Amino acid sequence: MSDVIREAHGLNEGEFLEPRDKWFEQNETLQKLRKNKKFPTIWCPGCGIGVVMGALIRAIDHLGLKNDNVALVAGIGCTARMPVYMDYNTLHTTHGRALAFATGLKIARPDMKIIAIMGDGDALAIGGNHFIHAARRNLGITALVVNNAIYGMTGGQYSPTTPLGGKATTAPYGNIEPPFPVCELAIAAGATYVARSTVFHALELDKFLTEAISKDGFSLVEAVSYCHTTYGRLNKLGTAADMMRALKDNSISKSAFDKLPEEEKIANTRIVRGMLHQNDSRCEYTSRYAQILAQVQNLDVAEARRAGGI
Amino acid sequence: MTVKLMQGNEAIALGAIAAGCRFCAGYPITPSTEVAEVLSRELPRVGGMFIQMEDEIASMAAIIGARVGGLKSITATSGPGFSLMQENIGYAAMTEIPCVIVDVQRLGPSTGQPTSASQGDVMQARWGTHGDHPIIALSPVSVRNAFDLTVRAFDISEKFRTPVILLTDEVIGHMREPIELPDFKSVKTAGQVVLENPEDYKAFRNTASGVPPLAVFGTGYRYHITGMFHDEVGFPTQRLDEIDPWLERVNSKLEKHLDEITLFEEDYQKGAKIAILSYGASARTARHAVKQARAQGRKVNLLTLFTIWPFPEKQVEALGYCVDRIIVPEMNLGQLAFEVERIAGRKKVRHVGLANGEMVTPQMVLEKMEG
Numbered sequence: 001m002s003d004v005i006r007e008a009h010g011l012n013e014g015e016f017l018e019p020r021d022k023w024f025e026q027n028e029t030l031q032k033l034r035k036n037k038k039f040p041t042i043w044c045p046g047c048g049i050g051v052v053m054g055a056l057i058r059a060i061d062h063l064g065l066k067n068d069n070v071a072l073v074a075g076i077g078c079t080a081r082m083p084v085y086m087d088y089n090t091l092h093t094t095h096g097r098a099l100a101f102a103t104g105l106k107i108a109r110p111d112m113k114i115i116a117i118m119g120d121g122d123a124l125a126i127g128g129n130h131f132i133h134a135a136r137r138n139l140g141i142t143a144l145v146v147n148n149a150i151y152g153m154t155g156g157q158y159s160p161t162t163p164l165g166g167k168a169t170t171a172p173y174g175n176i177e178p179p180f181p182v183c184e185l186a187i188a189a190g191a192t193y194v195a196r197s198t199v200f201h202a203l204e205l206d207k208f209l210t211e212a213i214s215k216d217g218f219s220l221v222e223a224v225s226y227c228h229t230t231y232g233r234l235n236k237l238g239t240a241a242d243m244m245r246a247l248k249d250n251s252i253s254k255s256a257f258d259k260l261p262e263e264e265k266i267a268n269t270r271i272v273r274g275m276l277h278q279n280d281s282r283c284e285y286t287s288r289y290a291q292i293l294a295q296v297q298n299l300d301v302a303e304a305r306r307a308g309g310i
Numbered sequence: 311m312t313v314k315l316m317q318g319n320e321a322i323a324l325g326a327i328a329a330g331c332r333f334c335a336g337y338p339i340t341p342s343t344e345v346a347e348v349l350s351r352e353l354p355r356v357g358g359m360f361i362q363m364e365d366e367i368a369s370m371a372a373i374i375g376a377r378v379g380g381l382k383s384i385t386a387t388s389g390p391g392f393s394l395m396q397e398n399i400g401y402a403a404m405t406e407i408p409c410v411i412v413d414v415q416r417l418g419p420s421t422g423q424p425t426s427a428s429q430g431d432v433m434q435a436r437w438g439t440h441g442d443h444p445i446i447a448l449s450p451v452s453v454r455n456a457f458d459l460t461v462r463a464f465d466i467s468e469k470f471r472t473p474v475i476l477l478t479d480e481v482i483g484h485m486r487e488p489i490e491l492p493d494f495k496s497v498k499t500a501g502q503v504v505l506e507n508p509e510d511y512k513a514f515r516n517t518a519s520g521v522p523p524l525a526v527f528g529t530g531y532r533y534h535i536t537g538m539f540h541d542e543v544g545f546p547t548q549r550l551d552e553i554d555p556w557l558e559r560v561n562s563k564l565e566k567h568l569d570e571i572t573l574f575e576e577d578y579q580k581g582a583k584i585a586i587l588s589y590g591a592s593a594r595t596a597r598h599a600v601k602q603a604r605a606q607g608r609k610v611n612l613l614t615l616f617t618i619w620p621f622p623e624k625q626v627e628a629l630g631y632c633v634d635r636i637i638v639p640e641m642n643l644g645q646l647a648f649e650v651e652r653i654a655g656r657k658k659v660r661h662v663g664l665a666n667g668e669m670v671t672p673q674m675v676l677e678k679m680e681g
Contacts, residue, residue: 034534037545068530073375084534084545089527091378092536092546093371094401100363100371104335107359107372108379109528130371133364289359296354 032057032067034087042081046240048199048225052146053082055202055223056115059209060088063113071114073102075127078153078227079119079146096127099134102141110140110286113213120147120161124180128160135189138217139285143191144209145182148225156230167234182222187277192217194277198224198247201273208275216284224251224271247271313490318456318482319386321489322412323348325460326384328494330501331410332358333381335372337365337391340424341480342414345386366391370398374407378535380526382464382499386412388480389422392431393438399473400439401537406471406514406524406560408502410463413475414483415590415641417667426667427480429590432645435475436619442557444564446571447475447619451593453487459573459616465499466571470563471521477618479641481591481669504531515542516555520563564620573616574625578632579604584679585611585633587626587650589618592639592670599639599675608679621649630654637662637678639670 033039043049060070070088074080076095083090089112093101098116106114116134123131123145134141150168151157158168161179168175183194193215195208205223212219226232226243237243254274257265294301316324323345326334334353336346350360358381363369366387373383387395392413402409415431417423431438435447448463450456460476467474504511504523508530515522525531534544541552564571577600584603588596593614600612613629615622626649629636636654638647639662647661660678662670 036543067532068528071527084536087532089532090534091375091527092534092538094397094537097367097371097398100368101375101378103361103363103368104333104372104375104377104381104383105379105527106375107333107361108376108381112379112528129364130368133368293354293357293359297357 028061029054029057032061032087033085037085039085041085043078044229046228047078048148048244049079049082049146051199051202052079052144052205052223052225053085055205055209056082056144057086058206059213060113062206062210063214065113065213069112071105071109071112072117073098073105073114074117075119075122076153077119077122077151078148079117080122082117096122096125097130098122099127099130099141099143103134103139106139106141107286107289110290113142114140115142115144115213117144118146119152120145120149120182121151121159124160124182124185132185132189135186135191135218135220137285138190138192138282140216141218142209142212142215143186143218143220144223145220146223146225147182148227148231149179150227150231152227152230156227156234162231166231168231169234183220183276186220190218190282191220191277192279192282193219193275195220195275196222196224196271197273198251198271199226200244200247201251204273211275216287217282313488315486315488316453317344317484317486318450318453318478319344319414319484320348321453321457322386322460322476322478323352324491325457326410326464327352327356327358328457328492328497329382329461329464329499331382331384331464332356333373333376333383334358334360334385335363335369335376335383336360336385337363337369337387339366339388339391341416341483342386342388342391342412344483345412345414349384366394367397370395370411373409374398374402374405377407377409378527380529382408382468384410384412386414388414388416388424389418389428389431390420392434396434396438400441400443402473403439403443403445404537405535407473407535408467408471408524409473410460410467411473411475413477415477415479417665423667425480427591427641427669428665428667429479429592429641429645430665431477432618432640432642435477442561444472444561445475445619446470446472446564446617447477448573448616449477449590449618450482450616451590451614452482453485454489455616456482457489457491461497461499462573468502469500469521469570470567471502471524472564475619477590479591508532512542513544514540514556516559520559520566568620568624571617571620572622572625574622575614575616576625577612577614579609579611582609582611582632583634584608584637585613585629585635586637586639586675587613587615587629588639589615589646590640592641595639595670595672595675599672602672602676603679610679618646621653623653626650626653630658634658635660635679637675639663639675641665641669
């Protein structure tokens with residue numbers, strides 16, 4: 001809760017508006033938040049990451065998963081703070097290493113749904129190597145990359161997804177490095193489900209996350225967001241609401257994109273939203289390992305998995 | 311029991327299996343690769359798994375992740391890989407996740423000489439991460455000792471919720487000796503038992519032993535683990551009244567149990583005024599030198615350290631009281647000798663070191679006894 005609201009209601013720090021308990025009781029999404037966690041979140045007012053958190057909770061709910069059976073693994077950065085607020089098994093690791101930690105966890109607990117939550121710098125700069133190899137192995141992990149095109153927590157340095165020419169605190173004359181296309185990178189590396197949407201299209205994020213988490217193999221959802229307090233300020237892009245609106249205006253659904261003439265497709269600079277890739281033919285890593293365990297121990301696959309587990 | 315001829319690295323891999331380790335993540339590096347090779351072959355036979363990660367940073371991360379999911383885990387590497395692992399060794403120390411890291415030391419710095427031996431990572435094992443935290447490092451002197459200390463590493467890692475480093479070297483790792491292995495079923499190591507209900511569970515609370523039990527993800531205990539300073543429940547904190555108790559508990563938890571952690575062997579003679587203190591492959595040089603000196607009628611004490619971190623201050627202090635000179639042979643330019651000097655005083659300590667990949671010879675040790 002911001003100080004402004006607190007002041008307006010005459011509340012001390014740590015106190016909340018009266019109806020808050022009622023929200024918790026009535027709102028299914030809020031029920032999945034940790035009640036013993038000291039809110040508010042660390043995110044700036046107007047940030048898009050909260051939208052992604054809501055979408056993730058709803059997606060897990062749609063699938064009817066038990067909280068005990070879900071693990072969220074995150075690296076470092078604004079986005080990576082998401083798991084601490086959520087009532088699942090949560091592992092906040094080191095910068096860039098979320099997928100490497102998740103790899104060990106998935107191998108130990110192949111029965112669990114594991115979601116690695118990363119920002120663009122976390123997933124693609126310091127964690128780029130882990131990202132492509134987790135996709136190549138087809139480990140049963142859902143990678144959720146919130147792409148706000150900047151390092152927010154450290155104050156606005158350029159990231160591997162900062163647009164060409166964009167200003168950042170470490171690119172005061174404009175960024176001269178071309179950005180990574182996150183989804184295309186994952187597809188090339190072998191991911192079996194890849195989708196992209198934006199924080200403006202929250203319900204679409206719900207849908208893609210639901211599909212991604214339901215998959216056995218490595219899935220990726222890129223949630224395009226924005227950082228109005230650093231990138232927005234440096235590049236004069238307006239308020240959070242302005243940047244949110246820009247996501248609506250500057251994106252196109254995949255079905256509309258597919259109907260464009262070839263020249264327009266090539267010239268397209270808008271964000272293409274949609275399920276971009278799906279390949280159900282590749283065997284998931286831990287399932288394949290279970291076959292090896294069965295073969296080596298002369299057991300059937302189910303027995304081997306049980307014997308190997310805890 | 312049957313006698314088998316095997317390498318130190320092989321004994322480490324088998325020791326891990328005997329200790330109940332069921333996961334290894336590794337990256338190829340000389341002279342440790344045999345540990346990964348043997349575990350990739352042997353783990354599936356007991357229902358365990360091996361994965362070759364994209365680098366040592368990821369290997370270290372994966373074994374922590376697997377232990378969070380309930381599997382006792384190990385990784386093995388050498389100098390350059392050990393440097394890369396420091397980031398997540400610090401994470402394991404901060405989050406108190408048990409795991410075993412094998413460092414088969416080779417000549418450094420940098421790529422150095424991959425097939426030459428060294429004991430150059432003694433200080434890196436202690437101070438390689440940033441920040442203050444305790445760490446345990448064990449150093450075997452023979453192939454059988456490598457097996458036993460690997461088992462012991464898992465045991466104390468679980469008992470005290472801490473990463474344990476098995477700091478061996480190229481000599482022990484690649485040396486072949488005939489050894490008898492115990493029946494693996496007779497090997498017992500500690501595990502974590504959580505007695506609280508999930509709603510009362512606090513993964514980082516203080517207990518009488520200073521070691522709160524660690525719950526496994528997916529078993530009904532939903533909690534938060536973070537590499538940031540955290541409160542008893544695991545949530546990040548900046549409050550001094552939550553940071554200080556953590557520092558106090560974690561930095562004292564090994565000290566409370568030093569008797570269980572400190573492994574050493576004293577071979578003392580009444581009236582000896584000279585002592586040799588060594589560890590790892592250099593302990594073999596030390597033994598040989600002691601044998602020769604005694605054959606010449608000299609009285610010499612021999613202290614072999616199997617636990618080098620936490621440094622066995624009590625034992626070294628006691629040795630310092632009864633002798634005039636402590637000779638410390640090691641394959642570096644004076645890393646553990648620093649610690650011996652700190653405890654016994656500079657004047658008493660004579661370091662014999664080589665950092666060129668060669669072993670210190672018994673002759674070099676004997677020369678330090680003169681004058």
